[in-house]
Every structure is written in structure tokens, then in C-alpha cells.
Amino acid sequence: MDPNQNRPQGRRKNVTSGGSGAHRRGEGLGTGPVGSGSYSGGQTGGGGGAKRAAAGGGGLVTLLIIGFIIFKLFSGSGGGGGDLLGSLTGGSGGVDIGSVPSGFGFSTEDTASGSLTSDNAVDTNVATGSREKRTVIKGNNQDVVTIMVYMCGTDLESKYGMASSDMEEMRSASYGDNVNVIVFTGGCSKWKVSGISNKVNQIYQIKNGQIGRLVEDAGSKAMTDPNNLASFIQFCAKNFPANRNELILWDHGGGSVTGYGYDEKNKNSGSMSLAGIKQALKSGGVQFDFIGFDACLMATAETALMLNDYADYLIASEETEPGIGWYYTRWLTELGKNTSMSTLDIGKNIVDDFVSECAKKCRGQKTTLSVIDLAEFSNTVPSKLSSFAKSVSTKISNDEYKDISNARYATREFAESSRIDQVDLVNLAENVGTTEGKALADALRNAVKYNLTSSNMTNAYGVSIYFPYQRTSYVDSACNTYDKIGMDSEYSKCIKQFAKLETGGQIAAGGT
Structure with a gap:
């Protein structure tokens, strides 16, 4: 009997192109058998996506997801129609949909005093010849921060409620008006939070302990369409201008070859390749303080080199991420206390919280997360x-x-x-x-x-x-x-x- 079989297991946010057969979830990763499944997808739409490569020819894009159901199921919502993301200034005037219902099985407490803080020091040195950082921090807590969360819920949400869990962590954070947390939702057949549409993409603001809807209908384009991501960036820049902008891409991740994302409702759209991400960032027109991937396998040299024109730092994982992903409550609260906090310190908080929470809730699973200086890397x-x-x-x-x-x-x-x-x-x-x-x-x-891994x-x-x-x-x-x-x-x-x-x-x- 597998000793891991009855242990709670986290998801692996992982997109890979596989051979002709489906992988058994948990196969070879020491997490015990938890079922099987595969998903097929085509080339990335609109972004020059990678081909679906497999030994012997055609191949399938296989999503290798390791998950466990720790959440009670709640009914998804309907949603409006429409298919255009170009003008996102309308919506429903910030309708409050409240908070995530109780009973999901995840903790909503602020573990600011309980999270692990690594003894590792942040390296603040920068190699001679590296470009200046594009984000200028004003200091004295005078900075305005807009955090754009591009949340493709996919089966991570429809089966396991993991996107809802992370939105609840954001809602539980404490920050003022100089921090804007804006979430773009889509790519999911059934949201656990009543009020989030499974028909169309939507935009939400998380503020003052509430999740408020900004845009009722943001179209139905695939979340892996670079134009969709670009439009979200443009919306945030127009409606929530800030001198510090952060972008977090939430979903499955497949690394250098496959790229980011899988849209459960638009399965043939494939993933967003690195070239597609580059296209989206160029069209978005925003320079970011950091770009983070709450997704598997995206801390690659290829990703870092591609991002240099658009961000100062990359925060991502080399390995597949355990199910709970990033823990949002504490680092957002700390940022709210001081919006002039250095980007490296923000990154350290994100990394420390992630590794700490995974150690407590996903014992035995390997975790990695690092903060990469893109200015020095490119130099x-x-x-x-x-x-x-x-x-x-x-x-x-x-x-x-x-x-x-x-x-x-x-x-x-x-x-x-x-x-x-x-x-x-x-x-x-x-x-x-x-x-x-x-x-x-x-x-x-x-x-x-800054780099931190689990002890194993x-x-x-x-x-x-x-x-x-x-x-x-x-x-x-x-x-x-x-x-x-x-x-x-x-x-x-x-x-x-x-x-x-x-x-x-x-x-x-x-x-x-």
C-alpha cells in the first residue's frame, strides 16, 4: 500500500506536451495514486505558439495535474453574453459579491506572525553595467501599487476550488487605497464562488475585505489568447494608474517549450507560448515592477530573457507547484503597510510564505521559488x-x-x-x-x-x-x-x- 495514498495532496499546476497516452496523475512524483486524466489542446492562438510535439508525430498537449479534493462543492454561476474586451469601462459598477463561503477547508487566518521567515538574505548587489530599474519607487509610503492577477481558473478551480481559495486569501489581507488588487477571471467551467461567471470573462477588485465586480462581461476570448491578456493590462493601466505595477499569471504552467496556461472552456486554444506572452506584454504597454507566475515550471532562462523588456524582476518556480500555490494574505498585508517596500523584499515575502505554507500543508512535496533580477540577468x-x-x-x-x-x-x-x-x-x-x-x-x-526550496x-x-x-x-x-x-x-x-x-x-x- 502506498503510504502517501491517504495524505492530502496539492495540485501540480503543470502543462506538458506528452506522448500518445495519458499520464496517471501523481505518476513518478512520490505523491501516491490519485486518479488519471488528460486534456488535449492545439497550438497557441494568436501568439505563435509552440507546436504540439510528440514522438512519432501529432501528439497531445497533456495537463499533468496532481490534486486532492479538500473543498466542498458549490454551484457555479451563469453570466452575461458579449464577446468584446475592447471597452472595459462599463460593467456593473463594482457589484459586491461578498466573500467566499465557509466550508472550503482552507485557512483564512492571517499568518503574519506564523509564516516562516527564511534566514537567507536577499542579495541587493547588482552587476556593473546592468540597466537601471524602470520602476521608480517614490519612498515614504507614497507609492501606489496596482497588482494585476490574470486568473485562468480552469480545472484547478472547477474541481478543487483553488482559485477561490487564493481570492479568499487576497480578501483576507489588509491594505489601503494605495494598493489595487484587480483580478481577471475566466477559463473555468464552474466557479465555486456564487456570482463569478462561467460563461464570460469578468474583472473584479478585491478591497476592504470584499470582492467587487468591476466588469460584468469582459468577453469570452480564451485566457491563452495574448490579446486577452493585453486588454486586461490596458484596462488596469487606464482605470488604476500606479507608479508600481505587478502582474501575476495564475494557472497551469509548462515551462520553456509549452508556456503558460490552459483554458478549460477553450481547450483547442492551447497554451500561451513565451512568444505569445511577449506579444501580450508588448501590446499591454506597461512596465512592471515584477511579473510572477503562480504556476509550474516558469522560472526558466528563456522566460527571464523574454521578460527583460517588460519587467525588473521575475518571481517563479523551477519545479511544479504544490496545490495551494502562493499564499497571498501576509505579503499583501505587509505591502499595504509600506507601499515603498523594495521589490526584493516583496519577493522575499512571497517566496517565504509560499515555501512555509507548502511545508505545513503539502508535506513531502518539493517546492522551489526564486526572485530573479532581470536587469542583471540580461546584462x-x-x-x-x-x-x-x-x-x-x-x-x-x-x-x-x-x-x-x-x-x-x-x-x-x-x-x-x-x-x-x-x-x-x-x-x-x-x-x-x-x-x-x-x-x-x-x-x-x-x-x-533570492531562492528558497523545500528541504527535500x-x-x-x-x-x-x-x-x-x-x-x-x-x-x-x-x-x-x-x-x-x-x-x-x-x-x-x-x-x-x-x-x-x-x-x-x-x-x-x-x-x-
Whole structure:
């Protein structure tokens, strides 16, 4: 009998492209059998999405979700019609839908005094030559902060009430008029909170302990449509102007190749690729203090390089996220006390609260969360990543490919059972053992300003990258994404060389 079978398990917000069969949820992740299921999806709409790659051809986009039902079910709501997001200034005048009903099974208490505070220090140093931060903090608690939460509820909400749980955590926070928490809802067939539509997208403001509806009908576009995200950003900028803007993308996440999001109501829309996210941010026209992913696997080098033009910091996880996701109450309350708090301190609070809550409520599950300085990352990492890629290519050309295979085999891999081939980049660079690898690892450690993991997670230093090994079918779509987000071609060349050896049978997954 599996000793984990009867333990409460959290969701894994994880989108992966899989083979022809459905994965059993919990498979290979040490969380016990909790059922099975798969979802298919197409290419990303409107964003130049990654192809649905699978060994042997067509393939399916498989959502690997590990969840447990800890919530009592409540009926979803209907909602209005309409299909345009262009003019979002109408709505229902901020109708109050109250708070989440009791009985969901999650805690609503403010654990400000009980959350773990890591002894790790935030690194405030910045490498010479890094650009100035685009967000200018006024100081003396004079800053106005708008937090945009793009909440694609999907099956995480319809089955488990997890979006409702996080909205309740936001509602339970205490902050004043200089903090705007604006939530865009959609992508879900049934919301646990009575009043949130499962027919159309909507916009809410969470303020003074209440959840108020700002826009009754924000259209029915897929949540993975970049134009939808762009319109939400524009709405917030117009109606809640602030000198500090934050964006949180809430849903499943699939990392470098698959990207962000899955819309339960628009299953054929696929995910939003990194190129699609870039398109949305460019159209949105807002510079962000930080962009965070309350989703799996998005703390990648590819994500960080893509985001540099649009944000100062990235907050994301290398590994799949346990079910409860971020814990919102305490860090929002602390921000409300001082809206001039440094972004690094905000990030530290988010990371500490996440790891602490997961340790208490999702025992045994591996957790990671890091804060990456995008200004420093874009300054120091690209050239060193290019040099590292060249050193790998040289080894392959000199028939030293076994060194690369062994290094990759020994490297920390994330969502391993899903075979998406995302590995910790510091760990990989150090395992390769070249001078260029060491220089890259040093630059990465310095660009990651704060990183915390669960005690059972090793060799996770805050930034991952796609490196083919368990399968090669993602290589073309990865390199296509790299072209669209402006990554250096040397890394594409490097992984193509390695994949060619794999397909030629010279390298087999499992070492030399």
C-alpha cells in the first residue's frame, strides 16, 4: 500500500506536451495514486505558439495535474453574453459579491506572525553595467501599487476550488487605497464562488475585505489568447494608474517549450507560448515592477530573457507547484503597510510564505521559488550562456559527447515524469565542468537575488533551461520559440547537435 495514498495532496499546476497516452496523475512524483486524466489542446492562438510535439508525430498537449479534493462543492454561476474586451469601462459598477463561503477547508487566518521567515538574505548587489530599474519607487509610503492577477481558473478551480481559495486569501489581507488588487477571471467551467461567471470573462477588485465586480462581461476570448491578456493590462493601466505595477499569471504552467496556461472552456486554444506572452506584454504597454507566475515550471532562462523588456524582476518556480500555490494574505498585508517596500523584499515575502505554507500543508512535496533580477540577468547571462553553448558544441564536435551526456544525466531535472527536459542551469553548467560553464553558473547565482526550496529539494538554484535528453521531439519547437524571443542562436545550435546524437543512437537516456 502506498503510504502517501491517504495524505492530502496539492495540485501540480503543470502543462506538458506528452506522448500518445495519458499520464496517471501523481505518476513518478512520490505523491501516491490519485486518479488519471488528460486534456488535449492545439497550438497557441494568436501568439505563435509552440507546436504540439510528440514522438512519432501529432501528439497531445497533456495537463499533468496532481490534486486532492479538500473543498466542498458549490454551484457555479451563469453570466452575461458579449464577446468584446475592447471597452472595459462599463460593467456593473463594482457589484459586491461578498466573500467566499465557509466550508472550503482552507485557512483564512492571517499568518503574519506564523509564516516562516527564511534566514537567507536577499542579495541587493547588482552587476556593473546592468540597466537601471524602470520602476521608480517614490519612498515614504507614497507609492501606489496596482497588482494585476490574470486568473485562468480552469480545472484547478472547477474541481478543487483553488482559485477561490487564493481570492479568499487576497480578501483576507489588509491594505489601503494605495494598493489595487484587480483580478481577471475566466477559463473555468464552474466557479465555486456564487456570482463569478462561467460563461464570460469578468474583472473584479478585491478591497476592504470584499470582492467587487468591476466588469460584468469582459468577453469570452480564451485566457491563452495574448490579446486577452493585453486588454486586461490596458484596462488596469487606464482605470488604476500606479507608479508600481505587478502582474501575476495564475494557472497551469509548462515551462520553456509549452508556456503558460490552459483554458478549460477553450481547450483547442492551447497554451500561451513565451512568444505569445511577449506579444501580450508588448501590446499591454506597461512596465512592471515584477511579473510572477503562480504556476509550474516558469522560472526558466528563456522566460527571464523574454521578460527583460517588460519587467525588473521575475518571481517563479523551477519545479511544479504544490496545490495551494502562493499564499497571498501576509505579503499583501505587509505591502499595504509600506507601499515603498523594495521589490526584493516583496519577493522575499512571497517566496517565504509560499515555501512555509507548502511545508505545513503539502508535506513531502518539493517546492522551489526564486526572485530573479532581470536587469542583471540580461546584462550578464546571455554572453556567458552563448560561450557555454559553444563549449558544449566543441565537446560534441571533438567526440566528447559522453561528457555532456553524463553531465546532463546527473543534473537536477524538474517534472521528470513528464519528460519535458527542464533542468537546473547552474547544476548543468557546473556538471559540464568547462571554464565557460563555471562562469555561467557564477553569473546565474548572482542574478538570482533570492531562492528558497523545500528541504527535500537539492541542486535547484533558481533558474532552469530546456536541454533535450529524455525525448528530442521538442527541439524544433524550442528553437522556434528561441527565434521569436530573440535568444542567441548558439544555444539552439548546441541542443540540436546533442539531439542529433540522441536520434542517431549515440546517446541513450540514462547516461553514456
